[in-house]
Amino acid sequence: MMPISEEASGKKRLVVKKLFARQQHEGFGAVVRRSIGRFELRYFDPFLVLDEFSVTAPAGFPDHPHKGFETVTYMLEGEILHEDCEGHKGVIREGGLQWMTAGKGIVHSEMPSSNGNGTTTHNKGLQLWINLSSKHKLVMPSYQEIESKDIAEAEKDGVRVRIIAGEWNGVKSKICTRTPTMYFDFTLSPGSKISQHIPLHWNAFVYVLQGHGHFGDAKSQHSTAAAHHMLILGLGGDRLEAWNGSDSGLPLRFILVGGEPIGEPVVQFGPFVMNTQEEIDQTIDDFENFTNGFEKARHWKSQATSDLGFF
Template sequence: MQQQHICITNVKQPRLVATKFFAKPQHEGVGAVVRRSIGRFELKYFDPFLVLDEFSVTAPAGFPDHPHRGFETVTYMLQGAIRHEDFEGHKGRIEGGDIQWMTAGRGIVHSEMSASQGTQKGLQLWINLASQHKMVEPKYQEMLSKDIGEGMKDGIKVRVIAGEALGIKSPIYTRTPTMYLDFSLKPGAHLQQPIPKSWNAFVYVLEGEGVFGNQKSHPASSHHILLLGSGDGLEAWNKSSKQLRFILVGGEPLGEPVVQFGPFVMNTQEEIDQTIDDFDNYANGFEKARHWNSE
């Protein structure tokens, strides 16, 4: 694991919190519980982000065989392990701290199931793809926890999943330009993290309590999502006596129409109809689904 101590760039126009709400638990898959913050009634879409789930599964629960088309899924394990398998023959375990960045593209059918004792916890983010990328071949980018770059400075620790922070750059390729940073702040720590001005960005609090945007803001605690307004970066403070941990995610908006039918996300209703037809008839990327079931 790479660790560096490096200076932090100043933020001149801090982004204020535009919207904040609590992600309540709901049931998904088979016996799984998720806290969905993006992709729910209050927030259907936050361009280019389609879904953010904080999931919790205990064996034999999970997400059995299901399809995707037109976007990417990013699975970040926080605790335990998930067993992944798909109709291309790709299979393996995603352990605590690991990341899997899956481009579904033109089509994938896969399963994600509990792979160890106790409760498995993690985050899954769905990132939309621009129209010209929606039908690319499926692809995986995976990083073990030990290979994710980490930076430390003044009571701040960051794991750089995508993008750059504290001088650490992730090797993950993002077709839709994206940053995905996992920050831990010790009590008293103050963070300034640049974000490209044209991007949408949000914070999701995993642990503890933090102040975001400016020092007069009300603190936000675990399971809260905070959509950030305009500016060139995020300022955050840990004014509590315990560790604060949150993810900061930002992405370049696509500005394209979104038509979604469950696990299929395209630009027009005609494309959705074609996708359903392709899936039902094992065509145009779903050919291998005809004779495949996960183990």
């Protein structure tokens, strides 16, 4: 993957579409703000879904399958317990990351944690679904998990960046990406700005988490955005300019995500993403009959889901 620095000198990328991610219910009692994967933006190659989720026990995302893509879970507040039918268990804590390759198939649960004294905590995060090319769709499931303290960070001129995937100013993420991807969590203090390089042919977007900022070109009607807004960046340029011009003194926090388009047909049926309808039909049959990647799901139920009374 090519290095990605914080500076670029070419043509600016402009915001060509702005969406407000409204709340909707997902899983069992969870609330998500979906920006990619909704009616107005079904797919943004290679990105399938982006959810900003909010969940408090006993609500959550009990046992469910995935196949043909990767999920990237980035916790902003609280923690999520994760289990799968292959025997993997873990906790994604605040500021931490799980990059899961579902590949040929996995059944797992994602449930909120309590603070240990019987009371519940509020849990917030982002989950991004990244498509896999046909040559990677049937790889064995795997995980890359990084605690908050181990995520690469850098600071310069009022800009703080957490490097989820890619490279910034010589600082590299530990994550290896099958679908070439950059994923940065930026916090800009008032008056600060970035000029961030994006590979020319990659698709890229911004999702604002906090504050109010300017992106691309100040003259554009889509250039300003506040929390819960998704900004789709057009092609034809190799850098994003963003700045915090707030008079309130509040920081601007947003993620910038880019990826190399796969350019293959996409057929999706809920949590299954393949290239043809025939492959989807076969996947549904495999899931229902516990074959071709789902063998271990036949007698499996997650402990976290059982403890919260779903079974």
